[in-house]
Amino acid sequence: MPATPASTRSATPHSRPARQQSDGPPAASPPGAWSGPGFEQLRAQDPQIAEALLGESARQAAGLQLIAAENFTSPAVLAALGSPLANKYAEGYPGARHHGGCEMVDFAERTAIERAKALFGAEHANVQSHSGSSAVLAAYAALLRPGDSVLAMSLPHGGHLTHGSPANFSGRWFDFAGYGVDPDTGLLDYDRIRQLAIRRRPKAIVCGSISYPRHIDYAAFREIADEVGAYLIADAAHPIGLVAGGAAPNPVPYADVVCATTHKVLRGPRGGMILCGADLAERIDRAVFPFTQGGAQMHTVAAKAVAFGEAATPAFAEYAHRVTANARALAEALEGEGLTVTTGGTDTHLITADTAPVGLDARTARGRLAAAGIVLDTCALPCPADASVRRTGIRLGTAAVSTQGMGEAEMARVGALIGAALREDGAVRAATTELVRHFPPYPPHA
Numbered sequence: 001m002p003a004t005p006a007s008t009r010s011a012t013p014h015s016r017p018a019r020q021q022s023d024g025p026p027a028a029s030p031p032g033a034w035s036g037p038g039f040e041q042l043r044a045q046d047p048q049i050a051e052a053l054l055g056e057s058a059r060q061a062a063g064l065q066l067i068a069a070e071n072f073t074s075p076a077v078l079a080a081l082g083s084p085l086a087n088k089y090a091e092g093y094p095g096a097r098h099h100g101g102c103e104m105v106d107f108a109e110r111t112a113i114e115r116a117k118a119l120f121g122a123e124h125a126n127v128q129s130h131s132g133s134s135a136v137l138a139a140y141a142a143l144l145r146p147g148d149s150v151l152a153m154s155l156p157h158g159g160h161l162t163h164g165s166p167a168n169f170s171g172r173w174f175d176f177a178g179y180g181v182d183p184d185t186g187l188l189d190y191d192r193i194r195q196l197a198i199r200r201r202p203k204a205i206v207c208g209s210i211s212y213p214r215h216i217d218y219a220a221f222r223e224i225a226d227e228v229g230a231y232l233i234a235d236a237a238h239p240i241g242l243v244a245g246g247a248a249p250n251p252v253p254y255a256d257v258v259c260a261t262t263h264k265v266l267r268g269p270r271g272g273m274i275l276c277g278a279d280l281a282e283r284i285d286r287a288v289f290p291f292t293q294g295g296a297q298m299h300t301v302a303a304k305a306v307a308f309g310e311a312a313t314p315a316f317a318e319y320a321h322r323v324t325a326n327a328r329a330l331a332e333a334l335e336g337e338g339l340t341v342t343t344g345g346t347d348t349h350l351i352t353a354d355t356a357p358v359g360l361d362a363r364t365a366r367g368r369l370a371a372a373g374i375v376l377d378t379c380a381l382p383c384p385a386d387a388s389v390r391r392t393g394i395r396l397g398t399a400a401v402s403t404q405g406m407g408e409a410e411m412a413r414v415g416a417l418i419g420a421a422l423r424e425d426g427a428v429r430a431a432t433t434e435l436v437r438h439f440p441p442y443p444p445h446a
């Protein structure tokens with residue numbers, strides 16, 4: 001992995017400029033060092049893709065990575081991902097495969113399942129979903145028929161594409177209605193969600209968001225679902241890592257099905273998982289394979305097991321609590337810089353903020369921040385349902401910078417850098433580089 005201390009980086013062979021090739025990656029990528037297993041062979045064999053890997057690992061190390069969905073996974077997880085388990089076909093489930101030679105991958109998948117069940121207190125875990133979206137697709141496939149009515153957070157208020165977007169299978173195949181947040185407070189209004197549920201009588205209610213910065217009251221959603229006879233699906237893609245570390249409420253005791261990603265705060269490989277009760281286990285498993293997926297990606301399943309093992313440690317609990325403390329500190333710093341933070345703060349790793357008070361639209365703000373080496377997303381900001389203009393803000397998360405070892409003192413500094421970058425202070429790029437130099441995402445020669 002990025003392996004060389006910053007101070008010696010310029011002496012590494014990786015620091016030479018990228019080759020000038022017409023179909024190569026941008027040649028301006030900063031110098032970096034990456035030396036995972038097999039890398040030297042890749043570099044000898046395919047210098048173009050080697051440059052992309054080097055350039056990307058250097059980019060990750062050289063800036064502040066504040067995209068709320070991203071993290072730095074561990075060298076152990078990366079080792080599992082880059083292993084010969086990638087070669088194995090394994091349709092089906094442990095002990096019931098459609099292929100021979102599955103003894104070792106069965107062991108890896110059983111380990112992942114047992115660890116996930118123990119970590120989240122679930123009766124059943126399916127660890128094969130290729131992504132968060134695939135997990136949601138399988139949950140709908142298990143519980144719904146095409147045309148069924150579903151209630152989920154509306155997209156402008158923070159719903160995911162799989163929560164009824166017309167550009168996504170969900171919006172085309174199901175009849176979605178959207179609930180929102182109170183436009184003044186930015187908070188979920190459970191009374192209004194209940195009224196909407198009583199009117200619509202949905203077959204399922206989805207709770208979960210890509211940008212809601214507060215804890216979700218799963219017990220309140222359970223009550224509403226019970227009152228109207230709906231399934232409750234929790235899409236906990238973002239907070240599931242906080243749940244693992246005891247820093248956010250666990251949806252498992254309340255939801256019929258919990259969908260999640262393994263690569264956000266949870267810090268595992270890119271992928272999805274589904275947790276549910278024993279009663280739905282068979283339906284969920286059949287909805288993943290063979291209904292919506294083919295063979296499982298066994299290198300990823302093994303990497304999920306590694307990540308679940310890491311997430312069960314006291315060190316990860318400390319990490320999860322530092323992630324939320326850092327987010328609170330960063331939210332405060334951003335308010336100090338004149339931005340308006342939605343809901344006035346955060347309970348999680350995630351912050352959304354309006355840049356209009358400092359005279360910038362969100363896209364301009366994102367561009368100025370990118371020029372300063374500060375990488376984040378824009379997102380929709382909650383507004384009244386009848387608003388003629390949609391508002392956009394910025395979305396930030398503290399999962400990655402916390403993995404790098406940053407704490408609340410650094411968050412105050414990051415807030416100040418963001419404020420200065422928005423004022424187009426040209427010195428910020430160098431200050432960003434100086435800050436992250438002390439927090440390499442991977443230890444030297446991991």
Ligand SMILES: *Cc1c(COP(=O)(O)O)cnc(C)c1O
Pocket residue numbers: 069130131132133134136160162208209210235236237238261271272
């Ligand atoms: C990230 C996310 C997903 C999708 O995950 P992918 O792995 O990108 O498919 C689904 N739902 C929510 C709420 C998310 O935040």
